[in-house]
Amino acid sequence: KQEVTQIPAALSVPEGENLVLNCSFTDSAIYNLQWFRQDPGKGLTSLLLIQSSQREQTSGRLNASLDKSSGRSTLYIAASQPGDSATYLCAVSSSNAGNNRKLIWGLGTSLAVNP
């Protein structure tokens, strides 16, 4: 059974710092991995999608890496800003499931970037 763990659970940093959020999963047979952000009182926003054959994806100040063999992904945020404050969620879809769109979720990392 796939399990997704995110470390740390919470993080508070001063503005401008580069930071890394970690996601690990127990079953390496994944179809893809996605990073989302969730703002209080709002829905989820997809940040990056990494297919199982890829090693990383970049979007602006965000870079996500994937090491499928070790069951790990990291989300790197460069030059953090107060607007980056949110909960960041990692989710994987399993290639062994008939429905390869089904996502298994971590509990998230709550990030606070202080001005």
Added chain:
Amino acid sequence: SAVISQKPSRDICQRGTSLTIQCQVDSQVTMMFWYRQQPGQSLTLIATANQGSEATYESGFVIDKFPISRPNLTFSTLTVSNMSPEDSSIYLCSVATGGGTQYFGPGTRLLVL
């Protein structure tokens, strides 16, 4: 990408009643999903709703409690039946595009008294 809207955005309901949540997508999609996010928890998939077939429910969720309709490729409803305070949660619908990215609606915040 896909833009998703949900109605209502929030509601306060009495126990024993039912609430139907609507999800509208701005494009035709095959797969739609309904999730629940209880306070302090991550997302839990309730069911997958494909147009033209019955919804597929995850373990712990049953059709009598969470009936789902999917009348066309842009719309779905989730009903939370015979509600209890334990059903207080955020309910989210999402869709998966061909590329694999999932897009989410803003959620429906439900409080059951």
